[in-house]
Amino acid sequence: MSRADDYLAKIKVEKLNAFRFVPDEPLTIGDGELSDVSFAVKDNILIKDWPAGAASKILEGFVAPYDATVIRRLKKAGAVFVGRTNMDEFAMGGSTENSAYGVVKNPWGQSTVPGGSSGGSAAAVAADLCDVALGSDTGGSIRQPAAFCGITGLKPTYGSVSRYGLIALASSLDVIGPLARSAEEVEKVFAVISGKDYLDQTTIDYTYAPTEIDFSTLKIGLPKEWWDLEIDPEINTVIRTFLDWLKKKGAQTVELSMPTLPFALAAYYIILPAEVSANLSRFDGIRYQKSVIGAKLIDQYKNTRALFGPEVKRRVLLGTFALSVGHYDDYYEQAVKVKSQITREYKKVFEQVDVILGATTPTLPFKIGENAQDPLAMYQSDLLTVSANLAGVPAISLPIGFSQSGMPIGGQITAAHKNENIILALAKAYQKETDWHTRKPKEIDE
Amino acid sequence: MTEFSGQDVAHLAELSRLQISADELEQFSTQLPKIVEFVEQLREVKLGDDTENIVVVDLQALRDDVEGTEHLSMEQLAKLAPDWDAITNQLRVPAVFGEADNE
Numbered sequence: 001m002s003r004a005d006d007y008l009a010k011i012k013v014e015k016l017n018a019f020r021f022v023p024d025e026p027l028t029i030g031d032g033e034l035s036d037v038s039f040a041v042k043d044n045i046l047i048k049d050w051p052a053g054a055a056s057k058i059l060e061g062f063v064a065p066y067d068a069t070v071i072r073r074l075k076k077a078g079a080v081f082v083g084r085t086n087m088d089e090f091a092m093g094g095s096t097e098n099s100a101y102g103v104v105k106n107p108w109g110q111s112t113v114p115g116g117s118s119g120g121s122a123a124a125v126a127a128d129l130c131d132v133a134l135g136s137d138t139g140g141s142i143r144q145p146a147a148f149c150g151i152t153g154l155k156p157t158y159g160s161v162s163r164y165g166l167i168a169l170a171s172s173l174d175v176i177g178p179l180a181r182s183a184e185e186v187e188k189v190f191a192v193i194s195g196k197d198y199l200d201q202t203t204i205d206y207t208y209a210p211t212e213i214d215f216s217t218l219k220i221g222l223p224k225e226w227w228d229l230e231i232d233p234e235i236n237t238v239i240r241t242f243l244d245w246l247k248k249k250g251a252q253t254v255e256l257s258m259p260t261l262p263f264a265l266a267a268y269y270i271i272l273p274a275e276v277s278a279n280l281s282r283f284d285g286i287r288y289q290k291s292v293i294g295a296k297l298i299d300q301y302k303n304t305r306a307l308f309g310p311e312v313k314r315r316v317l318l319g320t321f322a323l324s325v326g327h328y329d330d331y332y333e334q335a336v337k338v339k340s341q342i343t344r345e346y347k348k349v350f351e352q353v354d355v356i357l358g359a360t361t362p363t364l365p366f367k368i369g370e371n372a373q374d375p376l377a378m379y380q381s382d383l384l385t386v387s388a389n390l391a392g393v394p395a396i397s398l399p400i401g402f403s404q405s406g407m408p409i410g411g412q413i414t415a416a417h418k419n420e421n422i423i424l425a426l427a428k429a430y431q432k433e434t435d436w437h438t439r440k441p442k443e444i445d446e
Numbered sequence: 447m448t449e450f451s452g453q454d455v456a457h458l459a460e461l462s463r464l465q466i467s468a469d470e471l472e473q474f475s476t477q478l479p480k481i482v483e484f485v486e487q488l489r490e491v492k493l494g495d496d497t498e499n500i501v502v503v504d505l506q507a508l509r510d511d512v513e514g515t516e517h518l519s520m521e522q523l524a525k526l527a528p529d530w531d532a533i534t535n536q537l538r539v540p541a542v543f544g545e546a547d548n549e
Contacts, residue, residue, distance in 0.1 A: 065522045159503035172502070202503050259492075266485045277462060284463070286539060291528035297542045298463070306465035310473070313464055317455065317474060318481060320462045334488045340500040341493060375477055376484055392502030417502075 002026070003131075004038045004080040011040075011083050011129050016105045016114075018123040021051050021084040028080040034192060035078030037185075040130040042121050043084045044091055044167040045176060047071050050081075054167045055099040056089045057307040062289045068165020069200065070134065070176050070193040077192045082130055085120030089309045090280065091141055091169045093117050094381040095371065098311045103368055106148060107441040108407055112365040115145030115381070121179050122149035128440060132180040132189050136166055138173045139268050140360075140385025143397035146179050147360035147410025150399045152427060152437055153179040154186045155385075157417050158392030159204040161190075162197035170275035171202075173268075173389040181437050183398060183427035190420060204418075211421040213429050215250035221353035222253055225261040226384060231362040238401035238409045239359045245430065246357070254353050258345040263338050264387035269379060270322050270335035271390075277319025280312070314375060339390045346391040350416035355423060358384055360397040360410035388414050396423045399436035408436075450479045 001009075004026035011022050020043045027047070028035075041047060044054040046064035048071075053059035067075065074081075088098040096104040096119025106114040107127040114123040118135030122145035125133050135142040137155035146153025154177045161176045168174060178189040191208045222243075247253060285291035285304030292303035308316070322331040349356065362383050371378040388395040393414055400411040413423045431437050455474045459466045466474065524530040529538040 062526070065518055065526070066516060204503050263488060263491050266488050269481065270485050270488070281463070286528065286537065287526060289526050289528065293528075294540060297540050300540050301463040302465040305463055308464070310470060313459075313466060313470065314474060314477065314481075316462045316464060317458045318478060320458050321478070321482070324458075324461070331485065331488070334491075335485075336499055337493055337497055338488055338491050340498065341491070343500045343502065344494075344496065376480055379481075379484075 003036055004028070004082055007038045007082045007130055014127065014129055016107060016110070016123050016127055017102050018086055018104050018120040018127065018129065019083045020053065020055060020086050020101060020120065023050070023081070023083065026080045026082050028075075028078065030076045030078045032077040033188065034074060036080065037078075038080045038082045038131045039074060040083050040085045040121060040124040040133040041071070041081060042118050042133070042135050043087050044136060045070065045134055046165040046167075047081060047084070050084060052084070052167065054090045055087045055101055056309070056312070057100045058283050058290055058304065059288055060290050064165075066165065069162035069197045071165065073193050085118070085124050085133060087120055088117035089312050090167065090276075091117040091136055091138060092276070092311045092315055094140070094144055094378055095366070095368075096120060096145070097368065097372055098309055100309055105368070106365050108150060109365065109405070111367055112407065113148065113368055115148035115365065117141040117145075118153075118179065119145045122146055122151060122153065125149065125151045125179050125181060126441060132178055132185055134176060135179050136169070136174055136176050137389065138169045139272065139382045139389050142177045142179060143360050143385050143395060143410070143412060144381060146397040148365040148408065150402075150408030150436065150439065151179055151181055152183050152186050152396065152398045153177065154190055154396045154420065154424070155388060155394060156190060156194060156420060157204075157206070157394045158389070159202045160194045160206050160394070160418065160420070162200040162203050164197055164199035168279045170272045171279060172275060173272065183396070183424050183431055186396070187424045187428070190424070206418060209421060211425050213422070213425045215246075218251040218355075219353040220246055220251050220253045221256050221349055221356040223256055223258045223261060223349075223356060223358065225258055226358040229362065231359055232364055234364065234403045235359050235361070235409050239411055242400045242411045242430075243357065249429075256349055256352065258342070258349060260338060260341045260345055261387055264342055264390055265379065265383055267335040267338040267342070267390060268382065268386040269318075270331050271339060273315040273319035274322045274332050275319070277316045277323065280308075280316055311375070342387055343391040346387075346393055346416070354415065355426065356414040358412050360384060360412040364403050364405070364407045364409070384412060393417055394420045394423060396427055398427045398430065399439075401436060450475050450482075
């Protein structure tokens with residue numbers, strides 16, 4: 001029995017609801033540097049001839065007619081695919097409670113959420129149901145679930161990984177990235193999936209080159225807008241212990257200010273819904289199999305789009321509002337200006353320091369249902385992650401400790417455009433001396 | 447706080463081609479104003495002298511003549527359509543205008 005068969009057998013009986021589709025046999029085609037590495041793939045990244053639904057009823061029955069570029073590259077490198085993972089519908093959410101197919105449970109505490117929107121991917125890695133999972137990150141959807149599930153997740157530089165074959169959420173922010181236990185595995189996958197793609201006009205010329213960390217010259221930025229925030233006290237303690245480790249290694253710390261950072265979340269919740277309202281207009285009951293017939297064409301649109309879940313509808317309405325006459329200048333135009341100002345602040349800061357450090361999330365994984373009725377409370381879980389998407393810079397979340405209650409805590413390292421090698425080298429150096437990333441939830445400890 | 451009447455939400459739903467239930471209408475009429483109130487803090491941002499919008503990456507021209515680029519066939523697209531006329535190779539949709547519109 002191969003490793004992949006082993007995983008498949010476990011996936012078929014898993015109780016976390018982490019998977020949306022499980023094949024009869026593992027899928028593998030090529031042979032290369034990722035041979036024998038088993039992948040679970042978020043339900044919004046297309047794999048030819050496999051169902052793809054972004055965990056939405058509106059895509060029920062849709063089978064992908066082609067491979068996403070990342071899948072094509074992984075297949076060529078010998079990757080083995082063992083299933084498709086559950087997620088928040090169309091990647092809208094921070095808890096995976098918005099899936100039309102039920103909530104995913106966090107393997108570290110099954111009454112808590114795994115984070116989102118790549119919650120199924122993070123839970124699958126943490127529960128040892130695959131080696132690596134692919135996710136997508138528009139405002140924190142790889143890093144936040146990675147933090148909640150005690151694993152490593154990379155949100156790459158915008159444009160470094162092709163979005164061709166990714167079901168779009170907000171096209172100016174979306175990026176595909178890997179989740180795995182260690183930064184070493186994440187790096188191996190990122191090296192394969194990154195690079196220019198003629199099928200995505202936003203991809204950049206980029207060849208990943210690993211590097212080593214020289215702590216004696218490393219400068220770490222600590223934005224006061226993050227470090228002065230009131231976050232969970234246990235996270236606060238753990239992130240300071242991580243900072244102490246970096247200082248002991250010889251790194252220099254620089255306290256700095258990014259005054260527009262506190263407005264990132266508000267800008268994000270205008271830009272994202274605006275792009276969502278445009279991107280999701282394609283789901284009209286004509287192009288993607290699922291259709292609810294109406295007497296007239298407009299009835300068919302509306303009847304079919306009634307299949308969207310409440311969070312999707314809420315964001316579409318908000319986006320339509322922000323883009324409508326009379327509100328466009330006040331909201332959308334202003335949000336785009338704020339996004340640019342945040343990008344300028346990141347650029348300026350990276351002239352001074354190599355990386356920026358902070359917690360990934362302001363809270364520990366919350367209980368299932370705790371924020372379900374309060375969208376604003378749910379949006380707060382993106383507080384520390386959205387700015388990297390607005391500026392297009394790479395950021396990683398890595399496990400740096402646990403709470404008293406045994407829930408994982410993540411630290412976030414951000415670098416300038418195309419500097420994935422620095423954050424990955426730093427994460428690898430930390431993981432050489434710590435074992436947080438190798439720990440497994442008790443229930444599945446073998 | 448920005449006011450959202452049920453009528454406003456219904457109008458936004460109409461513009462968005464969304465069918466929403468009475469419960470959703472009530473829920474969104476309460477939630478949307480709170481979200482809009484939250485994003486209104488953007489007005490407080492002091493924008494610097496440089497207000498030029500930054501595009502994170504330069505857009506590249508899309509090419510479809512690159513070797514190895516696959517295109518979807520008519521058959522593949524037809525499979526995805528809810529109603530496909532195989533004789534004329536056309537997608538069939540309900541009438542855009544109903545009888546009432548023609549009166």
